[in-house]
Structure formats: C-alpha cells, structure tokens
Amino acid sequence: MAQTRITPRSQDYAQWYQDVIAEAQLAEAAGVVKGCMVIRPHGFAIWEKMQADLDRRFKETGHQNACFPLLIPMSFIEKEAEHVEGFAPELAVVTHAGGKELEESYAIRPTSETIVGHFFSKWIDSWRDLPLLINQWANVMRWELRTRLFLRTGEFFWQEGHTAHATHEEALEEVARMLDVYRDFSHEVMALPVIRGIKTANERFAGALETRCIESYMQDGKALQSGTSHDLGQNFGKAFNVTFQNAEGEREFVWQTSWGMSTRQIGALIMGHSDDGGLVLPPRLAPIHVVIVPIYRSEDEKGAVLETTAKVAGELRDDGLTVEVDDREGIKPGAKYYEWERKGVPLRLELGPRDLEQRSVMAKRRLADTDERGRPVKETLPLADIGVSVGRIMDELQAALFERALALREENTVEVDSWGDFTDLFEGGASRFVYAHWDGTTETELAIKQATKATIRCIPYPGEGPAPEPGACIKTGAPSAQKVLFAKNY
Amino acid sequence: MAQTRITPRSQDYAQWYQDVIAEAQLAEAAGVVKGCMVIRPHGFAIWEKMQADLDRRFKETGHQNACFPLLIPMSFIEKEAEHVEGFAPELAVVTHAGGKELEESYAIRPTSETIVGHFFSKWIDSWRDLPLLINQWANVMRWELRTRLFLRTGEFFWQEGHTAHATHEEALEEVARMLDVYRDFSHEVMALPVIRGIKTANERFAGALETRCIESYMQDGKALQSGTSHDLGQNFGKAFNVTFQNAEGEREFVWQTSWGMSTRQIGALIMGHSDDGGLVLPPRLAPIHVVIVPIYRSEDEKGAVLETTAKVAGELRDDGLTVEVDDREGIKPGAKYYEWERKGVPLRLELGPRDLEQRSVMAKRRLADTDERGRPVKETLPLADIGVSVGRIMDELQAALFERALALREENTVEVDSWGDFTDLFEGGASRFVYAHWDGTTETELAIKQATKATIRCIPYPGEGPAPEPGACIKTGAPSAQKVLFAKNY
Numbered sequence: 001m002a003q004t005r006i007t008p009r010s011q012d013y014a015q016w017y018q019d020v021i022a023e024a025q026l027a028e029a030a031g032v033v034k035g036c037m038v039i040r041p042h043g044f045a046i047w048e049k050m051q052a053d054l055d056r057r058f059k060e061t062g063h064q065n066a067c068f069p070l071l072i073p074m075s076f077i078e079k080e081a082e083h084v085e086g087f088a089p090e091l092a093v094v095t096h097a098g099g100k101e102l103e104e105s106y107a108i109r110p111t112s113e114t115i116v117g118h119f120f121s122k123w124i125d126s127w128r129d130l131p132l133l134i135n136q137w138a139n140v141m142r143w144e145l146r147t148r149l150f151l152r153t154g155e156f157f158w159q160e161g162h163t164a165h166a167t168h169e170e171a172l173e174e175v176a177r178m179l180d181v182y183r184d185f186s187h188e189v190m191a192l193p194v195i196r197g198i199k200t201a202n203e204r205f206a207g208a209l210e211t212r213c214i215e216s217y218m219q220d221g222k223a224l225q226s227g228t229s230h231d232l233g234q235n236f237g238k239a240f241n242v243t244f245q246n247a248e249g250e251r252e253f254v255w256q257t258s259w260g261m262s263t264r265q266i267g268a269l270i271m272g273h274s275d276d277g278g279l280v281l282p283p284r285l286a287p288i289h290v291v292i293v294p295i296y297r298s299e300d301e302k303g304a305v306l307e308t309t310a311k312v313a314g315e316l317r318d319d320g321l322t323v324e325v326d327d328r329e330g331i332k333p334g335a336k337y338y339e340w341e342r343k344g345v346p347l348r349l350e351l352g353p354r355d356l357e358q359r360s361v362m363a364k365r366r367l368a369d370t371d372e373r374g375r376p377v378k379e380t381l382p383l384a385d386i387g388v389s390v391g392r393i394m395d396e397l398q399a400a401l402f403e404r405a406l407a408l409r410e411e412n413t414v415e416v417d418s419w420g421d422f423t424d425l426f427e428g429g430a431s432r433f434v435y436a437h438w439d440g441t442t443e444t445e446l447a448i449k450q451a452t453k454a455t456i457r458c459i460p461y462p463g464e465g466p467a468p469e470p471g472a473c474i475k476t477g478a479p480s481a482q483k484v485l486f487a488k489n490y
Numbered sequence: 491m492a493q494t495r496i497t498p499r500s501q502d503y504a505q506w507y508q509d510v511i512a513e514a515q516l517a518e519a520a521g522v523v524k525g526c527m528v529i530r531p532h533g534f535a536i537w538e539k540m541q542a543d544l545d546r547r548f549k550e551t552g553h554q555n556a557c558f559p560l561l562i563p564m565s566f567i568e569k570e571a572e573h574v575e576g577f578a579p580e581l582a583v584v585t586h587a588g589g590k591e592l593e594e595s596y597a598i599r600p601t602s603e604t605i606v607g608h609f610f611s612k613w614i615d616s617w618r619d620l621p622l623l624i625n626q627w628a629n630v631m632r633w634e635l636r637t638r639l640f641l642r643t644g645e646f647f648w649q650e651g652h653t654a655h656a657t658h659e660e661a662l663e664e665v666a667r668m669l670d671v672y673r674d675f676s677h678e679v680m681a682l683p684v685i686r687g688i689k690t691a692n693e694r695f696a697g698a699l700e701t702r703c704i705e706s707y708m709q710d711g712k713a714l715q716s717g718t719s720h721d722l723g724q725n726f727g728k729a730f731n732v733t734f735q736n737a738e739g740e741r742e743f744v745w746q747t748s749w750g751m752s753t754r755q756i757g758a759l760i761m762g763h764s765d766d767g768g769l770v771l772p773p774r775l776a777p778i779h780v781v782i783v784p785i786y787r788s789e790d791e792k793g794a795v796l797e798t799t800a801k802v803a804g805e806l807r808d809d810g811l812t813v814e815v816d817d818r819e820g821i822k823p824g825a826k827y828y829e830w831e832r833k834g835v836p837l838r839l840e841l842g843p844r845d846l847e848q849r850s851v852m853a854k855r856r857l858a859d860t861d862e863r864g865r866p867v868k869e870t871l872p873l874a875d876i877g878v879s880v881g882r883i884m885d886e887l888q889a890a891l892f893e894r895a896l897a898l899r900e901e902n903t904v905e906v907d908s909w910g911d912f913t914d915l916f917e918g919g920a921s922r923f924v925y926a927h928w929d930g931t932t933e934t935e936l937a938i939k940q941a942t943k944a945t946i947r948c949i950p951y952p953g954e955g956p957a958p959e960p961g962a963c964i965k966t967g968a969p970s971a972q973k974v975l976f977a978k979n980y
Contacts, residue, residue: 033559033596038609041554041624048555064531065538069523070629070645089589097582098633106523119528134531139560139629143588155560
C-alpha cells in the first residue's frame with residue numbers, strides 16, 4: 001500500500017484529522033451510503049476495547065444489557081413533544097417492507113427513549129420492579145448534512161443506558177453516578193481530562209429536564225462533548241404511561257434517566273492525543289501494545305534473532321500484552337517503524353545481533369522524549385526482566401498522555417471579564433476553554449454564539465471550573481451566579 | 491410478577507416453547523414493530539456468552555472484526571443475480587431521510603456480501619493483501635411473514651464472516667475451517683451435537699457455489715440449521731470487481747467465503763435442552779451458574795446463615811462462577827426454587843441452620859437424577875471444598891447435557907429404504923432424522939417435500955451419517971451415491 005504524507009496540524013487541522021484516520025486505517029467514508037462509515041479492523045479494535053471497559057463499569061454499577069428493536073413506529077417519536085421536534089428532521093424512514101408499502105412508517109432509531117418507554121410500561125408494575133437498570137449497545141442513525149468520520153456520521157455506534165426509578169431523587173443519583181462513570185473512563189482509560197457540568201436549556205437533550213455532560217479539550221482549542229447523562233423526569237413516563245404501584249398502593253409515574261457514549265470517542269482520542277506522525281493511543285486502548293521488529297542480515301543472524309524475538313513476544317503475551325512481531329520479508333526496518341508509529345502502537349522493540357550479544361533490546365516509545373538535537377530518545381532494556389520494563393513503560397505512557405493533555409488544556413484555559421477580550425479569544429478559527437459570566441438566558445447564549453461561534457459547553461460542577469462567585473454577564477452585564485465554560489465545539 | 495404454568499411439551503410443543511421464553515424472561519415479541527423482538531436481559535446475557543466464545547474462536551483463527559454500513563444501496567443487491575432473487579422479497583426499504591425522498595433507496599442489510607464486496611474491491615490490490623479475514627457482529631433484517639421468537643424474526647442478531655482468498659482451494663479450506671469452528675462451538679459450549687454436511691442446490695445461500703451447514707436435532711424430531719459456511723466462488727468478486735494482482739503480475743478475481751451464526755441459536759438451546767419445568771442451560775452459557783437460597787426463621791439464624799452464604803458465594807465467585815444470592819424477604823424458598831429453575835440456573839444451593847451445623851450445603855441440579863419415586867435427588871456437599879464440588883458438578887452437567895442430547899438424536903435417527911416407511915415416519919406432525927437415498931435432483935427433492943413436509947437438511951460429511959454407499963432413490967428409484975439427511979425443519 002502506497003504511503004502518503006500526513007498533513008501537519010499547523011497547516012490544515014481538518015485534513016490532518018482525515019490523514020491520521022486514513023493512514024492508521026481506522027475507518028473510511030462509506031461513500032455509497034451517504035454520511036455513513038466503515039470502521040476498519042484497527043479502528044474497530046479500539047472501539048471493542050472501549051466497549052469492554054465501559055461494559056464492565058456498567059455491570060459493576062448494577063446494569064444489565066438488553067436489545068430493543070432497530071425500528072421505531074413514527075407515532076412513538078411523535079408522543080413526546082420536544083423529542084419529535086429535536087429528532088424528526090434527522091430521521092431515516094422505512095416506508096416499504098416485504099415488497100409492500102407499510103401502513104405505518106418506521107424510523108430507524110435515532111435514540112431509543114420512546115421504544116424503551118413502551119416496554120418499560122409492560123415490565124414495570126410495582127415498586128418492587130424498580131429501579132430497572134438497562135443498557136443497550138446499538139447502532140443508531142441520524143441523517144446529518146455535514147458529516148465527519150467518527151465525529152458526526154449518519155450511522156454511529158453507541159451505548160444507551162435507560163433506567164427507571166421510584167423517585168426523582170434516585171433518578172438524579174443515577175444521572176450523577178453515570179456521568180462519573182464516564183469521567184472515570186475518560187481519565188483512566190482514554191487519558192483525556194474532562195470537565196463535568198450541566199448543559200444549558202438550549203443544549204439539553206430533546207425531552208430531558210436536565211442534561212449533564214463531560215467535555216474534553218481538543219488540540220485545536222475546541223471542545224468535544226464526550227458523554228451525556230439525562231434526567232428525563234417523568235416526560236417519557238407520561239408519554240408512554242410507565243407507572244408503578246408504590247408501597248402505599250398508589251400508582252405513580254416512574255422517573256427515568258438515559259445516558260450515552262459513542263464512537264465519537266474515537267474522534268476525541270485522535271484529536272486529544274495524536275500528532276503529525278499519526279495516531280497516538282493510550283496503552284489501555286491500544287489494539288497492539290508492542291511491535292517487535294527483528295533485524296538481521298545473514299541467515300545465521302536471522303535464526304538467533306527470531307528465536308529471541310519469539311521468546312520476548314511470548315513473555316510479554318503472558319503478561320497480557322498484545323504483541324505484533326513484524327518479520328515481513330522485503331520491507332526495510334525504517335518502513336516498518338513508520339507504519340507502526342502511524343498506527344499508534346505505544347512501544348516498538350528493535351532486536352538485532354548486537355542486542356542479542358548485550359542481552360538487551362532497543363525500545364522506542366511512540367511518545368518519546370527528545371534529546372538536545374530534537375531526536376527521539378531510544379532506551380536500552382535488559383532482556384532479563386523485559387516484562388517488568390515494558391509493563392512500567394505502559395503505565396508511564398498512560399499517565400504521561402493524561403498529564404500532557406491536562407497541561408495543554410490548562411495552558412489554553414482562561415477566565416475573562418470583558419466582551420472585548422472574549423471576542424478576541426475566538427477571533428478567526430481560534431478557540432480555547434474560556435470561563436466567563438453569562439446571564440442565564442437562551443437569548444444571550446445565542447447572541448454570543450452568533451457573534452463568536454463559541455457556545456456554552458456547560459455550567460461546570462463546583463470544583464471543575466473557577467470557584468463559583470457572582471458577577472456580570474460578559475455580553476449583557478446582567479447578574480450571573482457563576483462563570484460558565486465557553487468554547488467552539490465539535 | 492404472577493407465575494403462570496408452562497404448557498407441557500406433550501400437550502402443545504409450540505406453546506411450550508413460547509412459555510419457556512416468557513417464564514425465563516428471555517425475549518418478547520415487539521408487537522408494535524412487526525415481526526421484531528426485544529431481547530430481555532436474561533436472554534441477552536446468553537447471547538453475550540455465545541458472542542464471547544465465538545469471537546475468541548474467530549480471533550484465534552486469524553479474523554478481525556470490522557463494521558460495515560447498516561444500509562445498502564438497492565442497486566448493490568441487484569448486482570448479483572441469484573442474490574437479488576433470494577433476498578429482494580424480504581427487504582425493508584428506506585425511501586426517505588432527513589425530511590426528503592431519497593434519489594436511491596436503501597435496503598436495511600439482510601446480509602452484507604454486496605457492501606463487503608464493494609469495500610473489498612477498494613482494500614485489495616495485491617496478493618500481499620490476501621487472505622483478508624473479516625468478521626462483523628451486526629443486526630440484520632429480513633421481513634418475514636411468519637415469525638417466531640429467536641427462530642425467525644424480522645430483525646435478528648448475528649455474526650457474518652467475510653473473507654477473500656487468492657485461490658479457490660484456500661477459500662474451500664476456510665469454508666471447512668469455519669464450519670468446524672461452529673461444530674466445536676455447538677459441541678463444547680452449546681452441548682448440542684450436530685451433523686456437518688453440504689446443502690443441496692435448492693437450499694443453498696443465494697449467490698453461493700456451495701453451502702455447508704451444521705444441523706442440530708430438536709426434541710420434537712425436527713432439525714434446526716445452526717450455522718452455515720458458504721463458498722461464494724468468484725460470484726461477488728465479479729459483481730463488485732474485487733481483483734488482485736497475483737505474484738506473476740496478472741489480475742485475477744478473488745475467491746470469497748461467508749459464514750454466519752445468529753440469535754437463532756438461543757432457540758436451538760431452548761428446543762435442544764429445556765423441559766416442562768422451563769429453561770435448561772449448559773453451564774458454559776448460563777448467565778448465572780449457581781443460586782444460593784439462604785433459609786432461616788429467627789434473626790439469630792439469619793445472621794449466621796447469611797454470613798456463611800456470603801462466604802460460599804465469595805469462594806465460588808473467586809473460581810470464576812456467577813453466583814446469585816436470593817435473600818429476598820417475603821418470598822418462600824419454594825417460590826424462589828421455582829423461579830430459578832425456570833430461568834435455567836444449573837445449580838441451586840440451599841443453606842439453613844442444620845446445614846451450618848453439619849458444615850455442608852444441600853445441592854439440587856437443574857438437571858437432576860430422580861429417585862425410585864421419581865423425585866429429583868438432592869446432594870449434600872461439604873462446605874470445606876465447596877468450590878471443587880461445584881466445579882465438578884458444572885463439568886458433569888455440561889457433559890451430561892451433550893450426552894442426553896446425543897442419545898435422544900440417536901434414538902430418533904433411522905435409515906429407511908422404502909417410500910412407505912419414509913412417509914410413515916413423517917405422518918402428521920411427526921419428524922425424525924431420517925437417512926435415505928435421493929437421486930440428486932431438485933425436482934425429486936421438492937416432490938418429497940410436498941408429499942411429507944420433510945426437506946433434505948444436508949448431504950452429510952463422510953462419517954457423520956451412515957457409511958456412504960450407492961443405492962436407489964426412495965422416491966424415484968433412480969441411482970443415488972449416498973443417503974442424505976431428511977427431517978422437517980425450523
């Protein structure tokens with residue numbers, strides 16, 4: 001396969017993003033199916049790792065997986081007024097099936113609150129049936145005009161949690177709990193720091209009382225919404241008649257939540273960590289942890305080198321690492337290095353005759369320190385305890401990625417109090433994480449967006465942004481209870 | 491939740507099947523979405539276990555997962571002549587999206603050979619790119635008139651393997667290899683014996699040169715096709731121009747295979763193993779391996795019993811078993827037993843004050859031996875090495891289920907040589923596994939089907955059926971090379 005150059009970020013950030021995806025063979029636009037994508041094996045393997053980790057966290061917090069129909073009767077989507085307004089324009093609609101026109105059309109699910117509400121009404125009868133804690137891994141479809149691999153595609157993959165509770169208080173605890181699950185996943189696995197917060201009414205999920213979110217910082221200063229958790233109140237309960245008999249024998253509507261995280265996170269991973277050399281992956285999401293490139297000239301050398309290579313690979317695999325031995329003939333080591341770096345493999349080991357003599361191996365981290373001349377530093381690791389060294393390096397790389405992403409976000413986070421400073425920060429294509437006062441109205445929010453393209457990403461949790469203290473709205477001067485987070489966003 | 495009675499198999503087999511599913515809360519008909527189903531948590535947990543085991547086997551044989559679009563342009567399905575004929579009548583069609591009528595309609599994938607062919611043509615260029623070994627876990631849709639939970643539903647879940655090879659020989663090896671993966675999975679995990687064989691032209695996958703299958707025996711004498719592996723030849727390669735440059739520099743069409751196993755297997759599991767008491771599960775697919783029911787009267791007893799219960803549960807969980815402690819208040823032990831038996835939990839442990847004194851626990855297998863009065867036998871297991879005993883019982887249950895299913899199939903497998911005997915065997919609703927000679931023509935096959943409702947399930951692999959020897963067709967008397975497997979089927 002012909003290698004092409006990755007466009008540097010400084011030159012064209014959007015093109016860089018596409019190049020990273022193409023060169024790492026993560027995904028490609030379907031082309032023949034408008035706005036949809038094919039996730040190729042290397043990209044899908046990352047998603048499988050995300051799924052496995054999230055799924056474990058969901059099960060540990062008491063949730064069970066189930067599967068609801070792909071198709072939703074159009075009449076269902078129309079039952080919740082705000083919901084239909086939010087989703088109707090993006091629906092893909094099945095009008096014919098089995099060779100006939102259908103009496104009622106179906107939408108391919110854009111999300112499943114309505115059909116889940118319908119089944120919850122059949123499954124829930126008494127307070128003993130609550131809480132009901134369900135998750136679904138599914139494909140959903142939202143017909144988008146402007147699509148971008150992973151970030152916004154017609155079909156995408158996600159999980160959607162759907163829960164029902166006896167009280168609003170319990171539902172709110174669930175909303176907060178699952179947002180924290182997303183935060184922990186982002187920090188511990190994605191190595192991306194996030195800001196937890198509450199969405200404004202304008203940015204809320206269609207049909208929710210309140211939407212909580214985590215927001216990640218991308219390298220170009222924009223924000224990426226990385227997971228949302230919704231307090232649905234009794235809105236869907238009332239639309240689908242989901243009631244339970246309480247301990248006093250009275251019927252009440254349930255309180256519901258929903259929460260989701262999607263293949264968008266692969267986009268976050270790319271824009272959070274990758275560089276001009278291609279994909280950079282935190283070890284906990286890397287489909288391949290270590291690539292070993294054996295180096296030899298003669299047949300004699302080959303035998304000895306491959307033998308030790310196999311031994312090292314076996315030892316690392318026994319430690320639970322995924323190891324690729326690149327012993328392809330007819331490809332130079334340099335070309336191999338280049339290829340695996342672009343695919344984001346966290347660590348490369350080079351093993352040749354000289355290394356054998358010294359009972360060691362040369363190691364090059366994907367995210368390497370550089371020497372005084374700007375060249376990446378290689379390390380010599382003794383073969384004797386190679387498993388320990390590599391395990392340590394994986395931990396270090398995981399931590400270093402998080403620290404680097406956090407430092408970048410902190411460097412590019414500012415508090416401003418004047419409208420002039422605010423607009424300067426968002427001049428042209430620029431974006432940062434900007435904390436500023438806002439008067440709490442949708443009108444002002446939209447006016448700011450129109451003037452600067454910056455949106456309110458969230459009203460941060462106490463402790464996540466600046467200490468909450470009252471002030472005057474940056475745009476109108478009207479009173480504000482606390483600064484909120486502004487940024488341009490994906 | 492109100493308990494209802496499970497209809498005995500002898501009274502109404504079809505109703506028994508539905509009752510088992512309802513009582514074990516495996517799934518239910520969507521109702522509002524014609525022919526589709528909701529898979530409830532207990533059913534989905536079984537599917538997750540199937541997926542995990544199959545996925546491991548696919549990866550061990552060198553396959554990688556990927557994900558292709560849900561929607562397929564109608565023109566793609568029309569590109570392979572036999573394929574469109576086979577699938578067009580069952581398609582669900584998206585004609586509108588994003589508020590507009592589409593220029594070209596899309597089908598929701600009934601299977602993905604066409605769209606995979608399209609992408610293979612982009613990804614494959616040289617012999618170095620081969621073999622390409624891909625698997626996809628996906629939902630597919632086939633609009634069926636008569637549906638039945640798990641066995642035949644509008645939307646269902648499956649995996650579809652898609653591979654491309656440089657030679658027909660390599661493709662045939664893959665077809666055989668993956669059929670053997672399915673056979674091993676059925677035997678080792680599902681505990682269901684299968685017959686491997688080749689489908690007749692009439693039963694072949696639309697667009698394949700040859701379809702291989704495994705056929706399972708259900709308790710009512712019918713067969714259930716449990717997995718298929720197709721030699722696609724160059725049919726899709728030619729339709730989608732999937733070519734490669736061979737080592738001699740010439741362009742050739744690739745040779746493709748596809749193979750699939752679906753949520754139908756949950757139906758096979760039910761009809762292969764379950765009884766009038768509800769679901770019976772092989773331990774390797776049981777979402778819950780052991781339920782412990784603590785028994786006590788006083789608060790004093792309660793404390794001691796629950797303490798030991800927790801200890802036993804912890805010990806079993808450390809051994810990798812999933813354990814449910816049913817300490818619900820206000821429900822009698824008998825009612826709990828009844829509920830967990832219907833859900834197919836392989837082993838129940840009862841733990842009361844007397845057991846504590848004797849440092850033991852009463853154990854009841856879901857598939858228990860019976861005493862001379864027909865009552866299920868309980869066993870006393872010492873607490874001291876409870877992990878060892880329970881581990882042994884799990885192994886015994888897994889093996890016993892396979893042996894029981896195999897014995898039942900053998901008892902109901904016959905060879906016949908006269909048309910009169912043949913028709914007698916399929917009289918009324920009856921079915922068995924019947925080996926008989928067939929003249930090899932579709933005409934005769936269809937005539938036999940019309941007369942008896944029995945179909946040719948497969949031309950068995952050597953060694954799977956009677957020793958291949960020539961004879962005369964049961965219907966026409968024309969020459970036949972070997973006996974083939976007849977049965978009514980799901």
